[in-house]
């Protein structure tokens with residue numbers, strides 16, 4: 338983890354990005370803003386005001402951090418107009434747009450939409466839905482993608498793990514899409530493969546996970562949960578012909594070479610998959626937490642993928658260092 342994180346920070350420094358942190362009312366966020374700036378990882382725009390930051394994080398040096406308060410900023414009206422244009426077809430009035438533009442997460446999303454920052458990080462004191470909804474509504478998805486999804490980078494414990502020979506695995510989607518369709522699973526797989534490549538430095542080999550390997554599970558009542566993963570493989574093969582992908586595969590068939598040799602001998606991915614795609618959020622969320630708590634892996638994320646510009650959500654239980662790491666990842670995602 339330490340190694341991967343220091344490489345990510347190093348690359349972020351070289352990228353010279355500007356990231357907005359929306360929650361200047363939170364001590365951890367103010368501390369992270371100062372630390373990111375002092376370490377040169379990115380330029381920070383912090384949404385908040387001086388008095389408030391000094392109150393929640395006394396003594397923290399914010400030299401070099403740009404503070405913006407939507408209640409006094411001259412940009413708020415301009416952003417309200419942008420929001421109104423984007424949402425009027427959905428019934429938004431100009432009054433409502435102006436009201437929403439004062440909201441700090443919406444203000445941050447509008448800064449990103451308008452190109453005033455390169456990335457957005459929030460969620461230390463807001464729910465996932467409240468953190469991502471402004472982005473979903475105004476930043477929208479990247480060209481060629483219909484879905485915003487998420488993944489975790491799981492970094493092997495010190496001493497390594499035989500089933501993660503490159504030191505990390507990527508799990509998706511464990512946090513955002515609740516019950517994805519075959520088409521959506523395919524999108525999650527392609528985006529997770531890209532995150533595996535660009536953030537974790539892996540050469541992606543994608544396994545679509547199931548309780549069944551290559552048709553071994555033949556429960557008629559729940560067959561659609563298996564066919565969904567098989568269909569997703571076909572969609573990925575068609576849309577990303579260069580990407581290594583196979584499924585449906587059980588977790589052990591996906592990562593254990595001896596099991597793969599028995600259960601999926603014809604597969605070019607089974608036994609050494611490093612991007613593991615789960616059939617729904619139940620499996621994914623439980624799965625990454627088992628790897629983290631019982632397997633000793635360090636979970637890094639959720640990393641959002643598929644947005645037109647990078648937005649990331651923090652856990653409300655995050656610490657200052659988690660925010661610094663998320664800012665660095667967000668800086669790397671900026672194009």
Ligand SMILES: CC(C)(COP(=O)(O)OP(=O)(O)OC[C@H]1O[C@@H](n2cnc3c(N)ncnc32)[C@H](O)[C@@H]1OP(=O)(O)O)[C@@H](O)C(=O)NCCC(=O)NCCS
Pocket residue numbers: 427465466467469470473474478483484485486511512513514515622
């Ligand atoms: C992602 C999530 C927050 C979106 O919920 P929401 O705000 O209620 O979303 P809505 O259905 O109101 O959609 C808002 C907009 O975002 C779009 N949208 C929603 N999810 C999307 C996705 N995954 N990808 C792309 N667009 C999406 C909708 O199309 C809609 O666009 P529109 O208003 O322009 O028509 C929701 O799926 C969720 O809560 N997921 C689970 C999160 C969670 O609890 N995780 C726990 C573990 S960390």
